[in-house]
Amino acid sequence: MATKQASAPTPLTREKLIDLLNEDLSREYQAIIAYVNYSQVLKGAQYMNIADELAVHATEELAHAIALANHIDYLGGMPTVIPKPVKTSEKNEDMLRFDLENERVTIANYRRRIKQCDELNEFAIGESIREILMQEQDHLIALATALGIDPPNPGIAD
Numbered sequence: 001m002a003t004k005q006a007s008a009p010t011p012l013t014r015e016k017l018i019d020l021l022n023e024d025l026s027r028e029y030q031a032i033i034a035y036v037n038y039s040q041v042l043k044g045a046q047y048m049n050i051a052d053e054l055a056v057h058a059t060e061e062l063a064h065a066i067a068l069a070n071h072i073d074y075l076g077g078m079p080t081v082i083p084k085p086v087k088t089s090e091k092n093e094d095m096l097r098f099d100l101e102n103e104r105v106t107i108a109n110y111r112r113r114i115k116q117c118d119e120l121n122e123f124a125i126g127e128s129i130r131e132i133l134m135q136e137q138d139h140l141i142a143l144a145t146a147l148g149i150d151p152p153n154p155g156i157a158d
């Protein structure tokens, strides 16, 4: 029978941070693709403002992806080329909810990543992610507003 040891948390390394930043980069690609698709598939007069806003989000996510790829390269890693999967729907509310959930997960991860960057004394990368985080928070608020709900508290990733 396998004995489960109370494992001490494995110390964070630069290699681990590269892997985590590549996960973030995959999420940014996912966001770009989702916003490109949803900004055009959304239908109906009352959704045109948010559709325009989603097209702006797409360009901001692209800037985030480039920033992350820059940090990964600086750390000696290879920036990934693989996005996380993107859900599609023809229903306006589905698309907004998919985006809201993606932003929530992204924010929870960036909150953790800032702490991890600081832990490794990578303060400049942490600063860059703080700026990205501010925009993700704006995205979350825009989507929640369009859905007529309060912005969810994203929490912080493990």
Ligand SMILES: [Fe+2]
Binding pocket: 028, 031, 060, 061, 064, 065, 132, 136
């Ligand atoms: Fe982003």
Ligand SMILES: [Fe+2]
Binding pocket: 031, 057, 061, 103, 106, 135, 136, 139
């Ligand atoms: Fe975003």
